Amino acid sequence: MAKKLGRTFVITVEIDPPRGAHDRRELDGCRRLKDAGVDTIDVADNPMARLRMSPSKSALPGSPWID
Numbered sequence: 366m367a368k369k370l371g372r373t374f375v376i377t378v379e380i381d382p383p384r385g386a387h388d389r390r391e392l393d394g395c396r397r398l399k400d401a402g403v404d405t406i407d408v409a410d411n412p413m414a415r416l417r418m419s420p421s422k423s424a425l426p427g428s429p430w431i432d
Contacts, residue, residue: 379407 378398383391395406 375405376403377405377407378403379409381409
């Protein structure tokens with residue numbers, strides 16, 4: 366990430382965690398974002414105070430699939 370910050374522009378995207386226990390759709394979206402050149406993806410914590418999957422849970426399984 367330090368190399369990326371040395372660039373003039375870093376692209377980051379914030380996504381909401383899945384509403385249920387299934388995260389395939391979000392992981393597919395993250396792969397497409399990576400392929401499009403996004404540098405980091407932030408998983409929001411409790412967006413709009415609605416019950417959703419934990420951001421940590423939704424972020425961790427995708428890491429090996431995205432990198």
